[in-house]
Amino acid sequence: MPPTTFTxxxxxxxxxxxxxxEADHVRLSPESVKIALGWNVEPEGLCRDGLCVPxxxxxxxxxxxxxxxxxxxxxxxxxxxxxAAERAAYLGVSAGDRARALTSLRAxxxxxxxLDGRPHSLSEHRGKKILLVAYAxx
Amino acid sequence: MWQAVYEELKDRGFVVIxxxxxxxxxxARPWIEAATPAHPSLIDxxxxxxxxxNIVNVPxxxxxxxxxxxxxxxxxxxxxxxxxxxxxLEAAKHLAALRAWVKGDxxxxxxxxxxxxxxxxxxxxQQARAEFGLGWWLHKQGRVEAAERHFVRxxxxxxxxxxxxxxxxxxxxxxxxxPKFREMLQAWVSTGNRYYQPLPE
Numbered sequence: 436m437p438p439t440t441f442t443x444x445x446x447x448x449x450x451x452x453x454x455x456x457e458a459d460h461v462r463l464s465p466e467s468v469k470i471a472l473g474w475n476v477e478p479e480g481l482c483r484d485g486l487c488v489p490x491x492x493x494x495x496x497x498x499x500x501x502x503x504x505x506x507x508x509x510x511x512x513x514x515x516x517x518x519a520a521e522r523a524a525y526l527g528v529s530a531g532d533r534a535r536a537l538t539s540l541r542a543x544x545x546x547x548x549x550l551d552g553r554p555h556s557l558s559e560h561r562g563k564k565i566l567l568v569a570y571a572x573x
Numbered sequence: 574m575w576q577a578v579y580e581e582l583k584d585r586g587f588v589v590i591x592x593x594x595x596x597x598x599x600x601a602r603p604w605i606e607a608a609t610p611a612h613p614s615l616i617d618x619x620x621x622x623x624x625x626x627n628i629v630n631v632p633x634x635x636x637x638x639x640x641x642x643x644x645x646x647x648x649x650x651x652x653x654x655x656x657x658x659x660x661x662l663e664a665a666k667h668l669a670a671l672r673a674w675v676k677g678d679x680x681x682x683x684x685x686x687x688x689x690x691x692x693x694x695x696x697x698x699q700q701a702r703a704e705f706g707l708g709w710w711l712h713k714q715g716r717v718e719a720a721e722r723h724f725v726r727x728x729x730x731x732x733x734x735x736x737x738x739x740x741x742x743x744x745x746x747x748x749x750x751x752p753k754f755r756e757m758l759q760a761w762v763s764t765g766n767r768y769y770q771p772l773p774e
Contacts, residue, residue: 444710447619514696516703516726521711521719527703533627534693537646540684542637543625547615550598550605555613557590558641564587564675565637568575568652569617569628571594572604573739573749 438464443504444525445472455501456519462501472526474511476502481510542567574652578668579612586639587675592617594631594736596744619709623736624702627694630735630769634667636674636681644674644681646691649771660769690772701731705741712744721745733766 441454441461450471455462465476472483476497479487488510490496496506504524508515514527536543542565546556557565579589589612593601598616605614617623626635627647636645650667657663673679682690694702708723724745728738738757742749758768 442710444706447621447706449710514700514703516700516707516723518707518711518719518723521716523707523711525703525707525710527699527706528624530694530696530699533624533699536625537627537643537691537693538688540643540687542635542641542643545622545625547592547617547622548598549613549615550602552598555590555615557637560588560590560613561641562586562639564585564639566575566578566587566589566671567626567635567637568589568591569594569622569626569631569633570574570591570604571631571736571740572600573595573631573743 439522442523443471444523446526446528454504454522456522459517459519461504461517461519461524462498463504463507465500465502468502468507474507481507574608574655576608576610576612578652578671579610582672582675583612585675588612590615592622594620594623594628594740596740600743620702620705620736627692627698628736629692629698629731629733630739636671638681642684643691644687646682646687646772649769662769662771698731698734701727701734701737704730705737708741709744732761735768 436455436457438453438455441452442449443452452463452467452471469475474481474483477487480489481487490510496503496510505515508526512529512531514529515524517524542557544556544558546554548554575589575591591610591614593604593616595601595616596618601616632649632651633647634650635643635647638644649662651660651662651664654664674681704723704727708720708727712720724741731737739749739754742754747753762768
């Protein structure tokens with residue numbers, strides 16, 4: 436199978452990689468993974484921003500020089516939704532990361548637009564008591 | 574809906590921030606324009622805030638203190654009694670507690686209590702959010718049928734997550750107040766679940 440363009444939405448940010456797809460298996464070149472996701476295969480393991488995750492032994496992650504996308508997500512502990520037919524996948528944030536942040540009780544900062552598209556951040560209101568309300572039209 | 578309490582308490586170092594969990598600013602626009610809020614009124618089309626705070630339904634409220642600490646984790650409260658006949662929840666109780674906290678008459682929850690009352694996402698919940706993220710991206714690309722698969726899968730993985738199950742209905746051309754929703758709600762409550770899950774007293 437020749438490589439094809441594949442989109443990975445990395446926590447909301449779409450990046451394009453070259454991938455080979457066979458049935459449900461998506462394999463990426465290490466070069467592609469480095470450019471798009473910042474993970475580099477090094478002797479210590481899979482490294483990003485000076486932090487390395489050991490690669491488990493066996494052929495799952497590195498398959499004939501290519502990186503298996505599902506194995507990659509599993510090694511870096513990220514939920515992954517894949518649509519091989521649509522050539523797209525979404526890499527989310529793990530339950531562990533979210534739970535740790537919430538347990539710290541430090542309110543996670545965010546920046547969102549208002550109706551006019553003007554961005555607002557939670558952190559702009561530090562020093563005030565805040566009532567945060569999620570609602571919807573549905 | 575929250576404008577009145579904001580006006581009442583804004584001079585006491587208090588602000589309200591509302592976040593509409595909607596597919597577009599235009600879905601939220603009639604609500605925001607009717608309320609004419611003077612406080613920040615934001616829109617989370619991508620479920621970024623939803624994911625950060627483990628929001629699974631609306632309305633969800635949180636209290637955050639001056640130092641940026643969560644002092645009341647995800648809870649259910651309404652600003653008015655407009656929907657009391659449906660929800661069985663009275664606005665007054667939460668408003669009284671909120672006033673007391675803002676005025677310094679009563680403390681919020683201790684860190685220990687706040688942690689004990691927090692709901693944290695499971696791996697299935699985060700997998701569901703990834704399915705939603707993929708579905709929403711595909712939908713915006715015009716790949717509507719593929720998107721549907723992922724919205725449905727997300728709902729199966731996290732059946733309590735109504736930001737996915739009900740929140741995607743307008744995207745999928747389903748009336749979120751109509752028979753499909755009532756059917757979903759009936760199936761949910763008939764198996765012993767609650768649609769609104771406020772914190773225990």
